Amino acid sequence: MLSIFSYNATEYNSKEHSVTEQVPAKVDMEKLVSLCQRRGFIFPSSEIYGGLSSCWDYGPLGVELKRNIKQAWWRAVVQERDDMVGLDASILMHPQTWEASGHLKGFTDPLVECKSCHLRWRALGPIEEEASVVYLRPETAQGMFVNFQNVLNTTRKRLPFGIAQIGKAFRNEITTGNFIFRSREFEQMEIEFFVKPGTDKEWFDYWLEERFNWYVKLGIKKENLKLRQHMKRELAHYAKACYDIDYLFPMGWAELEGIANRGDFDLVQHAKYSGKSLTYLDEENKEHIIPYIIEPSAGVDRSALAFLCDAYDEELAEGELRVILHLHPSLAPIKVAVLPLSRREKLVAVAKQIYADLRQCWMVSYDDAQSIGRRYRRQDEIGTPFCVTIDFQSLEDEQVTIRERDSMRQIRLPIDVLKPTLEAKLKGEPLDILPRGGSYWLGFK
Amino acid sequence: MLSIFSYNATEYNSKEHSVTEQVPAKVDMEKLVSLCQRRGFIFPSSEIYGGLSSCWDYGPLGVELKRNIKQAWWRAVVQERDDMVGLDASILMHPQTWEASGHLKGFTDPLVECKSCHLRWRALGPIEEEASVVYLRPETAQGMFVNFQNVLNTTRKRLPFGIAQIGKAFRNEITTGNFIFRSREFEQMEIEFFVKPGTDKEWFDYWLEERFNWYVKLGIKKENLKLRQHMKRELAHYAKACYDIDYLFPMGWAELEGIANRGDFDLVQHAKYSGKSLTYLDEENKEHIIPYIIEPSAGVDRSALAFLCDAYDEELAEGELRVILHLHPSLAPIKVAVLPLSRREKLVAVAKQIYADLRQCWMVSYDDAQSIGRRYRRQDEIGTPFCVTIDFQSLEDEQVTIRERDSMRQIRLPIDVLKPTLEAKLKGEPLDILPRGGSYWLGFK
Numbered sequence: 001m002l003s004i005f006s007y008n009a010t011e012y013n014s015k016e017h018s019v020t021e022q023v024p025a026k027v028d029m030e031k032l033v034s035l036c037q038r039r040g041f042i043f044p045s046s047e048i049y050g051g052l053s054s055c056w057d058y059g060p061l062g063v064e065l066k067r068n069i070k071q072a073w074w075r076a077v078v079q080e081r082d083d084m085v086g087l088d089a090s091i092l093m094h095p096q097t098w099e100a101s102g103h104l105k106g107f108t109d110p111l112v113e114c115k116s117c118h119l120r121w122r123a124l125g126p127i128e129e130e131a132s133v134v135y136l137r138p139e140t141a142q143g144m145f146v147n148f149q150n151v152l153n154t155t156r157k158r159l160p161f162g163i164a165q166i167g168k169a170f171r172n173e174i175t176t177g178n179f180i181f182r183s184r185e186f187e188q189m190e191i192e193f194f195v196k197p198g199t200d201k202e203w204f205d206y207w208l209e210e211r212f213n214w215y216v217k218l219g220i221k222k223e224n225l226k227l228r229q230h231m232k233r234e235l236a237h238y239a240k241a242c243y244d245i246d247y248l249f250p251m252g253w254a255e256l257e258g259i260a261n262r263g264d265f266d267l268v269q270h271a272k273y274s275g276k277s278l279t280y281l282d283e284e285n286k287e288h289i290i291p292y293i294i295e296p297s298a299g300v301d302r303s304a305l306a307f308l309c310d311a312y313d314e315e316l317a318e319g320e321l322r323v324i325l326h327l328h329p330s331l332a333p334i335k336v337a338v339l340p341l342s343r344r345e346k347l348v349a350v351a352k353q354i355y356a357d358l359r360q361c362w363m364v365s366y367d368d369a370q371s372i373g374r375r376y377r378r379q380d381e382i383g384t385p386f387c388v389t390i391d392f393q394s395l396e397d398e399q400v401t402i403r404e405r406d407s408m409r410q411i412r413l414p415i416d417v418l419k420p421t422l423e424a425k426l427k428g429e430p431l432d433i434l435p436r437g438g439s440y441w442l443g444f445k
Numbered sequence: 446m447l448s449i450f451s452y453n454a455t456e457y458n459s460k461e462h463s464v465t466e467q468v469p470a471k472v473d474m475e476k477l478v479s480l481c482q483r484r485g486f487i488f489p490s491s492e493i494y495g496g497l498s499s500c501w502d503y504g505p506l507g508v509e510l511k512r513n514i515k516q517a518w519w520r521a522v523v524q525e526r527d528d529m530v531g532l533d534a535s536i537l538m539h540p541q542t543w544e545a546s547g548h549l550k551g552f553t554d555p556l557v558e559c560k561s562c563h564l565r566w567r568a569l570g571p572i573e574e575e576a577s578v579v580y581l582r583p584e585t586a587q588g589m590f591v592n593f594q595n596v597l598n599t600t601r602k603r604l605p606f607g608i609a610q611i612g613k614a615f616r617n618e619i620t621t622g623n624f625i626f627r628s629r630e631f632e633q634m635e636i637e638f639f640v641k642p643g644t645d646k647e648w649f650d651y652w653l654e655e656r657f658n659w660y661v662k663l664g665i666k667k668e669n670l671k672l673r674q675h676m677k678r679e680l681a682h683y684a685k686a687c688y689d690i691d692y693l694f695p696m697g698w699a700e701l702e703g704i705a706n707r708g709d710f711d712l713v714q715h716a717k718y719s720g721k722s723l724t725y726l727d728e729e730n731k732e733h734i735i736p737y738i739i740e741p742s743a744g745v746d747r748s749a750l751a752f753l754c755d756a757y758d759e760e761l762a763e764g765e766l767r768v769i770l771h772l773h774p775s776l777a778p779i780k781v782a783v784l785p786l787s788r789r790e791k792l793v794a795v796a797k798q799i800y801a802d803l804r805q806c807w808m809v810s811y812d813d814a815q816s817i818g819r820r821y822r823r824q825d826e827i828g829t830p831f832c833v834t835i836d837f838q839s840l841e842d843e844q845v846t847i848r849e850r851d852s853m854r855q856i857r858l859p860i861d862v863l864k865p866t867l868e869a870k871l872k873g874e875p876l877d878i879l880p881r882g883g884s885y886w887l888g889f890k
Contacts, residue, residue, distance in 0.1 A: 004449045004581065040530075040599030046539030048591050048719040052579070055537050057592055060530035060600055063610075067519075067531075074512075080804055082811065085485075085505035086512075090630045091613065092500050094491030108449075134497070136449060136581075146493050147502055154485030155505055156814070165508075168536065168613065185535045274493040359525055366527065369601070 004092075005107040006184075007138035009171040020228060020244075022252040027309045029250035033179055035323070036308070039382050041065065041333075042180060054173055054184045061382055062304070064333035064363055066187075069303050070166050072330055073189045076214055077164045084162040084191070085155050089143025091168055092134045097142050100273035101266070102237050107135050108172065136170040141295065143167070144192040145266040148278055159280060159291055160203060162193035166300070178251050180301040187300035194291040196282070197264070203294045204241065204261045211257055211296045212245055215303075219328035220310045224248040225256070238265040247306045256306050257298040264290040307331055311383060317408070318373075325383030326406055329426045332383045335362035336422060339375050341391040343368055351390045354400070354415065358388075361419065362426070380405055386422060449537075450552040451629075452583035454616040465673060465689075467697040472754045474695035478624055480768070481753070484827050486510065486778075487625060499618055499629045506827055507749070509778035509808055511632075514748050515611050517775055518634045521659055522609045529607040529636070530600050534588025536613055537579045542587050545718035546711070547682050552580050581615040586740065588612070589637040590711040593723055604725060604736055605648060607638035611745070623696050625746040632745035639736040641727070642709065648739045649686065649706045656702055656741045657690055660748075664773035665755045669693040670701070683710040692751045701751055702743040709735040752776055756828060762853070763818075770828030771851055774871045777828045780807035781867060784820050786836040788813055796835045799845070799860065803833075806864065807871070825850055831867060 036042040041062035045055035058066055078086045098104045124133065137143070144151075144163040151163055166189050173182055195203045208227065216222055230242040240261040247256040267290050271278040279288040311325040329335065336358055340351035351366070358364045365384065367375045372389060379387055389401040389410075400418060403410045404425075413421060481487040485504035489496035503511055523531045543549045569578065582588070589608040596608055611634050618627055640648045653672065661667055675687040685706040692701040712735050716723040724733040756770040774780065781803055785796035796811070803809045810829065812820045817834060824832050834846040845863060848855045849870075858866060 004451050006449050038599065040596065043592060043595045045535045045537070046542055046591050047595065048715060048721045048723075049539035049541045052535070052537060052539045055535040057535055057588060057595075058533035059592070059595060060532065063531040063533040066533060079808055082800075082804075086508040087505065088503035088508040088511060090490045090497070090500040090502055090628075092490070092497060092615075092630050094494035094497045096494045097491055143502060146491050147488060147504070150488045150492065150502075150504060151485065154483065170537075183535075185537050270493060276493045278493075355527075359527075363524055 004134055004136060006136040006170050006172055007103060007106050008108060009138075009173050019249075019252040019254045020246060026248070027250050027312050029179060032250070032308060032312055035312075035381065036062065036179075041308070041382075054177075054182065056180050056183060056301070061333040065304055065307070065327075065331060066300055068331045068333070069300055069307065070187075070189065072218060073214070073298070074164070074166070077162075077191055081162075083157070083160060084164050084193075085151060085157065087144055087147060087151065087163050087165045088167065089140070089147060089165065091137055091170075093137060093142060093146070095133055095135060096273055097146060097270075098135050100269040101142050101145075102269070103135075103138060106138070138171050139169050139297075140165050140167045140188045140190050141192060141266075141297070144190070145270055145293075146274075148194070148267060148270075149276070152280065159282070160193065160195040160199065162191050164189075164191045166190075178249070178254075180305050181249065181251075181254065183301060186302075189298045189300055189303075191294075191296045193294040193296070194280070195294060197289065197292045200240075200261055200263070200292040200294060204259065207294050207296045208243055208245075208259050211259060211298070215245070215247075215256070215306070218307065218331060219326065220247070220306060224310055226253065228253075228255075236260070238262050247302075247309075249305065249309060256302055257296060260295045260297070262293040262295050264292055266293060267291065320377075322377060322380055324380045324405065327383035327385075329385045329428065332385050333363060334365045334379070334382060334384045335386065335426055337365045337367055337375070337379045337384050337387045339366075339372060339387055339389045340368050341372060341389060346395055347390055347392065350394060350415075354388060354390065354418065358419065358422070361423070376403065376408075386425065388418065449579050449581060451581040451615050451617055452548060452551050454583075454618050464694075464697040464699045465691060471693065472695050472757050474624060477695070477753060477757055480757075480826065481507065481624075486753070486827075499622075499627065501625050501628060501746070506778040510749055510752070510772075510776060511745055513776045513778070514745055514752065515632075515634065517663060518659070518743070519609070519611070522607075522636055526607075528602070528605060529609050529638075530596060530602065532589055532592060532596065532608050532610045533612065534585070534592060534610065536582055538582060538587060538591070540578055540580060541718055542591060542715075543580050545714040546587050546590075547714070548580075548583060551583070583616050584614050584742075585610050585612045585633045585635050586637060586711075586742070589635070590715055590738075591719075593639070593712060593715075594721070597725065604727070605638065605640040605644065607636050609634075609636045611635075623694070623699075625750050626694060626696075626699065628746060631747075634743045634745055634748075636739075636741045637707075638739040638741070639725070640739060642734065642737045645685075645706055645708070645737040645739060649704065652739050652741045653688055653690075653704050656704060656743070660690070660692075660701070660751070663752065663776060664771065665692070665751060669755055671698065673698075673700075681705070683707050692747075692754075694750065694754060701747055702741060705740045705742070707738040707740050709737055711738060712736065765822075767822060767825055769825045769850065772828035772830075774830045774873065777830050778808060779810045779824070779827060779829045780831065780871055782810045782812055782820070782824045782829050782832045784811075784817060784832055784834045785813050786817060786834060791840055792835055792837065795839060795860075799833060799835065799863065803864065803867070806868070821848065821853075831870065833863065833867075 040059035043057045043059055044051035045057050046052045078084050144165055169188050170185050173184055224247055226246050228244045228246045235242055240263045242260040244255040245257045246253045267278040280291050282289050311327045313324045313326055315322050338351055338355040340347045355366045385405050387403040394400050398415050399412045400415055401410050401412050486507035488502045488504055490500035490502050491497045523529050589610055614633050615630050618629055671691050673689045673691045680687055685708045687705040689700040690702040691698045712723040725736050727734050756772045758769045758771055760767050783796055783800040785792045800811045830850050832848040839845050843860050844857045845860055846855050846857050
């Protein structure tokens with residue numbers, strides 16, 4: 001039998017990670033929550049049962065957004081780097097892990113009252129053996145520390161190098177609310193970057209900049225991000241230094257990602273508790289050293305919220321309110337929508353062919369309901385960067401219209417250059433318009 | 446405070462999903478486990494603490510394999526289909542979910558003995574309120590059932606359509622062992638496909654074939670797969686019919702994926718317990734119906750094990766034992782290895798440039814340690830489909846050698862066609878060899 005305990009966020013921890021400065025909201029959280037629920041980004045968990053407090057389900061669009069965020073992170077920190085490898089440690093870990101990490105006393109410690117003598121006892125009492133107790137991890141980090149030697153031995157990486165991991169973690173939160181900002185179950189994207197002591201300050205600064213720029217590259221406005229240094233009393237027990245990348249959420253400035261200098265705390269602790277050597281042979285000086293660790297720790301859910309908030313916009317277009325998610329193309333759940341102007345058989349045949357063809361490359365949506373204007377609005381609202389419209393002229397000239405979400409600019413181009421054009425546009429490659437017969441983008445004449 | 450309980454696999458369930466027929470092993474499990482650990486595919490969880498029974502950590506190569514399996518599944522069942530959407534429901538769900546599903550009595554029910562009067566009490570006793578009890582889901586399926594109306598409302602899908610989900614699930618297993626075949630914590634890839642009653646038999650057959658072929662397309666040998674119908678006494682309480690796709694694992698034939706016809710059991714139960722209507726308006730006949738559900742349920746870990754077993758091969762090459770993983774290119778953790786023939790500066794500069802360039806597209810490895818033969822062997826052993834060797838001649842003719850893993854065939858080709866050639870080869874497009882000067886593949890002359 002297995003008893004499972006979850007970690008209680010302390011009041012201090014909750015506060016530490018809360019709103020750091022309240023400012024007038026630029027995006028209305030209520031509107032965003034409503035959009036997310038109406039369009040299938042995010043639902044309350046187990047909603048038909050009244051929901052489960054602080055748990056959320058990602059719907060058809062939300063799951064794609066989350067997948068895209070994770071993929072963009074993995075690509076940037078693992079695939080494109082020579083000094084990083086991935087890992088996927090299990091959520092359940094050996095209980096001693098949490099003794100070593102200093103988390104143990106924070107876990108739920110359920111008390112049971114004896115109905116007979118009214119004494120209170122811990123459920124961790126005489127019947128349960130120690131080995132049958134496991135804990136739901138409150139952070140993914142420990143999985144990387146305990147695998148330090150495994151990674152070192154199997155990859156033959158030399159310092160500096162890092163381990164990157166995406167995975168679920170759980171905390172009993174005291175202060176919840178603010179949509180997916182803080183939840184009992186959340187997904188982390190964490191890096192543990194191992195460096196030679198003495199170079200830690202330099203690597204700390206490197207990662208601070210690197211991670212800040214990642215958000216900017218993916219479309220977050222610079223003015224909505226700021227760095228905030230932890231004061232000494234805020235520092236976690238393992239941290240030598242810590243900065244938060246704060247984002248201007250609807251409820252104010254609050255932590256989006258934390259970058260901590262954990263020093264040698266974790267490897268020292270796990271070496272002590274496991275009795276295993278967790279040192280690194282520095283071949284230059286022929287000495288065993290304990291690396292320092294720089295930890296950029298981001299949240300998938302929090303990132304999703306920030307990307308949604310930052311992308312949200314309203315404008316008046318042709319006398320109507322246009323709601324747009326200006327999501328970066330690589331994050332947009334749907335890349336292209338295929339819209340036949342009518343449901344006439346011949347038009348549908350062409351549209352379905354294009355749809356099937358594009359779906360080989362991307363998540364693509366097909367919509368033939370209501371007016372074309374309505375359909376554009378529906379796609380704008382979920383952040384689809386491009387719409388492809390097939391009209392009756394398409395049957396004659398084998399050209400279609402592409403409409404860009406942000407500029408609402410429309411151009412016609414031959415069907416046979418549609419895919420490479422979209423490919424280039426989705427990568428953000430600039431393609432000028434060349435007016436020439438049915439005008440289309442330069443480079444695919 | 447939150448009490449969390451996990452699901453106890455019953456003896457019957459464990460048996461049901463166990464080895465169904467023992468046959469002489471073609472692949473040695475011990476060898477596979479050893480390779481996985483030595484090269485960084487899979488480690489015992491929390492290994493420095495002696496491991497946590499039946500939990501596993503995926504190392505740098507294992508995490509890529511797993512990502513590729515999940516990506517191939519998502520692409521096949523969500524991206525490329527018009528009748529499927531994704532979902533990512535939280536692991537923690539409202540407790541009533543498990544009453545409705547029929548799982549409740551299977552969860553851990555810890556007993557506590559009062560040290561004073563020696564009576565035994567449930568930890569679910571007077572102090573814990575009902576609402577503070579949550580369960581670790583034993584399957585991802587329920588998240589899709591409870592979101593049926595949410596998906597229907599937000600996507601406007603019509604029957605037949607499906608919801609697909611990848612996520613962790615947990616069971617206290619009675620019979621464990623056999624590496625990652627059965628673990629306490631595992632990852633599922635589940636589809637719930639909603640159909641009109643009466644069409645369920647037809648859709649059941651469709652999914653059986655579709656899922657069988659998915660494994661074959663990704664390289665599993667047909668003779669190592671077979672369909673096995675559940676006998677009546679084997680059927681789960683919700684199932685009208687069930688087939689397993691069995692794979693010939695080293696320990697014998699055992700379940701790789703189950704395809705069940707769940708009838709209307711789940712929607713009826715959740716409607717009953719939630720008081721919400723979970724019907725579908727059939728516009729053709731203007732009546733509200735309760736869809737039937739076909740469920741193809743696969744395991745990520747089990748798939749990983751099957752792909753590894755099926756890919757494992759040993760052969761004598763040049764008098765030496767060559768261990769090869771014949772992994773499908775889309776599943777291989779590393780797609781290309783870049784190998785400079787020596788560590789001379791000029792060679793390294795070219796090799797590093799190619800390495801940086803290819804890494805924009807794929808997971809690429811760089812190896813300059815020991816002889817080229819050794820390096821080929823190292824890549825064969827982890828299933829890298831292509832090696833690119835840069836030699837001194839490369840500095841003069843700007844050509845490099847590509848070596849194919851399976852055939853060990855080597856050809857030279859110009860550096861500037863390297864990327865498109867690899868792109869085509871990795872997609873499995875046939876490119877013949879054209880002998881012409883330094884010979885290279887046709888199509889990129």
